[in-house]
Amino acid sequence: MSSEQQITGVDGIAAALEQAIHEHRLSPGMKLGEDDLAEVYGVSRTIVRAALQSLAHNRLVDLRRNRGAFVAQPSIVEAREVFEARALLEARTARSAAERAGPEDIARLQAHIDAEHAALAAGDTGRALHLSGQFHNEIAEIADQATIAEMVARLIARSSLIIAVYWQRRSALCESHAHHELLGAFAAHDADRAEELMQGHLLDLVTSLDLRSDRSAPASLREALAQGGAA
Template sequence: MSDAIPVTEASAEAIVLRLTEAVHEHRVLPGMKLSEDEVGEVFGVSRTIVRQALRSMAHGGLVSIERNRGAFVAKPSVKEAREVFEARALLEPQTARAAAERATPADIEALEQHIRREHAALAAGEAGRALKLSGLFHVEIARLADQKTIHAFIEQLVSRSSLVIALYWQRRNALCESHAHDALLDALRRNDPDSAEELMKGHLVDLVSQLNLRETPDESRSLREALLG
């Protein structure tokens, strides 16, 4: 516990936040082991708290727990990856519509700042941070819709999408989807529900189309490839 990071609020929720952020920024990758002792030492809390946090994340699909083996960052299969985006396709367009109906100038201002940070991170080459902000943009829109239940679902789906992107993203070229968010923001600014819904639908299709969901990266093959390549 030498270099323990002090946690403002030594609660499980704080650790969930920290770990989730790390996943969003791709600093923690699918399959990585999350040892209870290790996590506990890093954050300076006991295993009890860590276990709470890990179980909570497991419930959200970000972590998978194998009995007597421990917790690992989840590795969504191709099928699961598809399901995540199919669920998003069901929820997010309608949610964007609702957001467009309700968005106030203050909301727009906040989203503009969000996008500016997105661009700044991209410009600074902080790909992880940009990715996190990009996902958060969708969550923020859900928040505008004032639907806590759907908001929570989307939050979970966005998190899992980070894992999917880590596993299945094709191009390293990350600066592609800026325009989509700009356009969405514009529709929200104009309080144009139809456009918002349609743009979100298209944006999600675009996202999926940039994934390689052909074959599941099973352990043996990816290992072999890693060693031979």
């Protein structure tokens, strides 16, 4: 599983950066110099700029004119807003998914949950969080509403960053249980319950965050990126 593959293209760079942000290798507020990124990934600034623009559009990086790009630092109100929007949208996707989910969808979601459990058991909370996000994404896809699914996907990506910032370690992430319940509602085609569970799940997620204090931890860029993603 050595990720020695050469990263290429705008989308590749954008994906690599996004992954680095989600894995908390790039801390919020960290400067993303164009020359540095270009050298790290072995491409020109043209590509880097396009990738940064793409990420900025998803609110993962903050682009300041003549100042440069920085990893976004979602504010507390932004954190609340994102999860409120998710509750609104995903209540709908959960409902639709409960109505539409076929056996193969159930199986796929179950596999996600299993993988999540495994990652959690292995102590890889980073991967567990990633899979958790993917789970929500999968639900949005099953709902067969591409427009809403796309918005949900963006919000999930932002959530990942928000969690990276405001996560308080003491609250155990027992969400896999919530996911399991959700899956049960899908299997039973119980739309009302699915909607309710999803809203409760997202509410739990918000309350598990520490939305009072803010922190920051800038570090070295090249170091953070060297261990993964680059050639």
